[in-house]
Amino acid sequence: MEDPWQKPYDFAVSVARKAGAEIRKAGESEIKVCTKSSTVDLVTKTDERVEKIIIGSLKEEFGEGTHCFIGEESVAKGESCILTDKPTWIIDPVDGTTNFVHGFPFVAVSIAFAVNKQLEFGVIYSCLEDKMYKARRGKGAFCDDEPIQVSDVKDINKSIIISEHGTDRTPEKVKKIFSTMQKILCIPVHGLRGSGTAATNMCLVATGAVEAFFEIGIHCWDIAAGAVIVQEAGGILLDVDGGPFDLMSRRMVSANNDVIAKRIIKEIEIFPAERDDAPVQKKC
Numbered sequence: 357m358e359d360p361w362q363k364p365y366d367f368a369v370s371v372a373r374k375a376g377a378e379i380r381k382a383g384e385s386e387i388k389v390c391t392k393s394s395t396v397d398l399v400t401k402t403d404e405r406v407e408k409i410i411i412g413s414l415k416e417e418f419g420e421g422t423h424c425f426i427g428e429e430s431v432a433k434g435e436s437c438i439l440t441d442k443p444t445w446i447i448d449p450v451d452g453t454t455n456f457v458h459g460f461p462f463v464a465v466s467i468a469f470a471v472n473k474q475l476e477f478g479v480i481y482s483c484l485e486d487k488m489y490k491a492r493r494g495k496g497a498f499c500d501d502e503p504i505q506v507s508d509v510k511d512i513n514k515s516i517i518i519s520e521h522g523t524d525r526t527p528e529k530v531k532k533i534f535s536t537m538q539k540i541l542c543i544p545v546h547g548l549r550g551s552g553t554a555a556t557n558m559c560l561v562a563t564g565a566v567e568a569f570f571e572i573g574i575h576c577w578d579i580a581a582g583a584v585i586v587q588e589a590g591g592i593l594l595d596v597d598g599g600p601f602d603l604m605s606r607r608m609v610s611a612n613n614d615v616i617a618k619r620i621i622k623e624i625e626i627f628p629a630e631r632d633d634a635p636v637q638k639k640c
């Protein structure tokens with residue numbers, strides 16, 4: 357039977373590369389910064405322009421009627437963030453906007469594709485490093501066409517764990533985030549890290565550079581492509597309470613195996629985050 361998703365997959369890789377080149381070029385000139393939900397939730401004209409380029413290219417190739425689009429900047433402007441059974445592209449044009457603004461060298465384009473609410477493939481282009489990560493469901497994960505595999509470490513004392521601080525600086529939330537990090541650090545683990553982009557963090561899990569990445573507050577566009585890449589590299593995804601991973605829940609633990617994941621979960625202090633598909637938004 358003909359493989360219906362090979363063409364969209366290949367196209368996503370070329371669009372991600374094109375978008376990454378735009379981001380690199382934009383980083384050479386002065387970057388005008390605006391804010392979204394808080395004074396530390398940054399957005400630039402590049403985020404908006406690159407999302408338009410990506411969605412425009414995909415619509416031109418695959419038609420507007422049959423495919424749906426969930427993009428970070430489109431949702432910020434009031435578009436739907438409901439995942440339906442239709443073929444749906446989930447896009448973060450610039451993951452790591454704060455890094456981009458500051459010239460911190462980890463910025464990624466993240467493009468995922470879901471059908472019947474199941475993720476079929478994910479493409480992450482770490483554009484400043486020029487590394488292309490990609491995975492299709494059931495077909496393995498790759499970085500620059502080389503197969504990648506999660507680490508085989510099962511001893512938490514021999515692990516590196518990634519998390520981020522997010523953009524919500526409510527003192528109670530920050531306290532919980534730091535308390536969790538303190539507890540994990542003191543297990544002890546070899547180290548705590550954070551690249552500033554969820555997409556890149558998940559690629560680091562997938563290549564075995566770190567054992568796990570967890571966060572509360574991330575959005576579906578930050579992790580959708582990474583979810584396929586981590587799983588296809590042999591890793592697992594769970595909710596921060598140990599239950600099944602839910603793409604729209606804004607909570608996730610991605611890890612090399614369930615021993616590491618469950619050990620981290622024991623230490624996570626959970627705080628509420630409104631779901632991406634909370635009912636205020638309209639349907640696709």
Ligand SMILES: Nc1ncnc2c1ncn2[C@@H]1O[C@H](CO)[C@@H](O)[C@H]1OP(=O)(O)O
Pocket residue numbers: 428448450451452453454520521522523524552553554555571572573574575578
């Ligand atoms: N409110 C939030 N809390 C936590 N992480 C968030 C967040 N909003 C965005 N992120 C994403 O999480 C990572 C850093 O915490 C980045 O990938 C960032 O994506 P962004 O750069 O596309 O905004």
Ligand SMILES: [Mg+2]
Pocket residue numbers: 428448450451452554577578
């Ligand atoms: Mg993002």
